[in-house]
Amino acid sequence: MSLNILEGKWYDKTVAALKDHWVPTFRSARTFDGFVSGISKVTGIAPATIRRSLPARNFRSAQAKASQYLQVMLKNLASAHKTKSWATGYRAAFGGAQGPVRRIIRRRKRKGGASTKVRVTKPRKTRRSRKAGGSRKASTKTSSKKRGKRSNKTTYGTKSEAKAHRPKGGSVYKVKGGYHVGRKPRK
Numbered sequence: 777m778s779l780n781i782l783e784g785k786w787y788d789k790t791v792a793a794l795k796d797h798w799v800p801t802f803r804s805a806r807t808f809d810g811f812v813s814g815i816s817k818v819t820g821i822a823p824a825t826i827r828r829s830l831p832a833r834n835f836r837s838a839q840a841k842a843s844q845y846l847q848v849m850l851k852n853l854a855s856a857h858k859t860k861s862w863a864t865g866y867r868a869a870f871g872g873a874q875g876p877v878r879r880i881i882r883r884r885k886r887k888g889g890a891s892t893k894v895r896v897t898k899p900r901k902t903r904r905s906r907k908a909g910g911s912r913k914a915s916t917k918t919s920s921k922k923r924g925k926r927s928n929k930t931t932y933g934t935k936s937e938a939k940a941h942r943p944k945g946g947s948v949y950k951v952k953g954g955y956h957v958g959r960k961p962r963k
Contacts, residue, residue, distance in 0.1 A: 779863040787857040794849060799842045811835055929956045 801807060812832065816823045826832055838845065856862065931954040932938035938948045938955035947958040 779866060780860065783857065783860065783863045786862065787853065790853060791850060794846060794853075798849075799846055802842045802845075803839050808832075808835065808839065931956060 812823050812826050815821070815826050815831075819826075930941070931951065932941065933954050935948060935950075935955050938957050942948055942957040943959065948955055949958060
């Protein structure tokens with residue numbers, strides 16, 4: 777049996793199970809008790825303290841909105857099934873390269889840990905390096921160390937001196953060694 781047929785069967789079974797069983801199971805009090813007891817066993821904190829905690833309250837609110845989360849899961853499953861991501865990943869895991877190469881790109885979320893995004897792309901011939909914490913946008917400032925150029929911004933020693941030279945609606949911000957004046961906000 778081909779992987780595409782198996783992936784279709786997996787998708788149908790998963791969607792049916794989610795629609796029939798996931799919402800009532802996730803909403804049940806037994807699920808919340810399991811959450812509390814699991815956290816209590818791992819951390820050694822009393823279950824009563826865990827029930828009053830913010831993560832437990834967030835879990836309760838997620839239980840109340842279980843049908844909304846179900847719609848998100850079904851949408852994500854449909855997109856994964858449409859792109860055949862399971863079959864492609866399964867082949868790649870065992871050394872079979874069909875189609876374009878898959879690269880895993882890790883990106884940090886604003887609140888929390890790292891999230892993983894998988895992009896199907898063509899292999900690169902050379903890798904471009906990016907500075908840690910850098911941005912893809914070009915900076916208007918230039919470094920005096922790299923190219924012998926100086927910044928086109930004037931640095932003022934005190935905040936009041938910078939305020940005296942700012943344009944109407946401009947802003948003053950602190951930098952290493954003094955203060956810079958920002959431009960007017962764009963409309």
